[in-house]
Amino acid sequence: MQKSLVLVVVLLALALVACQKEATGVEALLESGREHLEVGEYTEAIADLETVVEADPGHGEAHLLLGQAYNRTGDLLKAKDEFSTVAALEPDSAAGHHNLGVTYFQLGAPDAALGEFEVALELDPDDPDTHYQLGVVYLTISLPADDPLALPDPQLMEQAVAEFERALELQDGMPEALIGMANVYMLQADFTAAIDVLQQAIEQSP
Structure with a gap:
């Protein structure tokens, strides 16, 4: 019985270490993606950030940065999807609504853009x-x-x-x-x- 408890503790410790390594890897990729985005290396940014959202679909910041990278490469539909995800995950994100509004406008949907900008201003007047x-x-x-x-x-x-x-x-x-x-x-x-x-x-x- 004691050996079984020791085994369980060891397995839990290993699982915790694995989770910590995964979290560290995700944050490193997020930072790498952000840096690539800032210097205009959009292909590299997209590769990093897509990996982050695959590993952590609920990572709002990664979806926001990925949407910005898609937008800057002209892939407006993918950008819209990412910003919509941000708005769903983090309804109080003014940046999410702002970026979604910009993308709607670029897609020729000014009425949809209007609604997003109004929400963004409610959050950040x-x-x-x-x-x-x-x-x-x-x-x-x-x-x-x-x-x-x-x-x-x-x-x-x-x-x-x-x-x-x-x-x-x-x-x-x-x-x-x-x-x-x-x-x-x-x-x-x-x-x-x-x-x-x-x-x-x-x-x-x-």
Whole structure:
């Protein structure tokens, strides 16, 4: 009986060591994937991060990074799937909803993007990037799709302006938001104002 107990303890210890090694391996691959992603080595990043999510399907951060890698290689459908997984695993992840919104917009689904950006802002109201992206969506859907000569929807244009202005409040001189405002001014035929903010955007760009 005593030998059996010793054997059980040994087996449990071995199992614990194996789990620790597996966890260490997963975290090492996650870090490797992140580093590859940061320097633009997307093929290597995808290989590392796919291995992580295969080993740990519930690893939200790995799905987020994998989605970003897919997005940067232009594989938008796979990116959407990864960001959707993040949103399901971690509903309070503003980054998950933000990235899903960006990908929906890139896929030509601005209404779906709008919903994701709104959720992201509920979770992180002071993120200038999300305010900017939401402004882009409002600006896009303000333009009548079936009549290129028709005037933009004024209410949606106002919402776009509000989002761009909020982004600029949170990040002074944000070039993307300035360019968004320039687009608004051009649609309003206020070319002087458009040129002015474009010059500001150029000055802010590195």
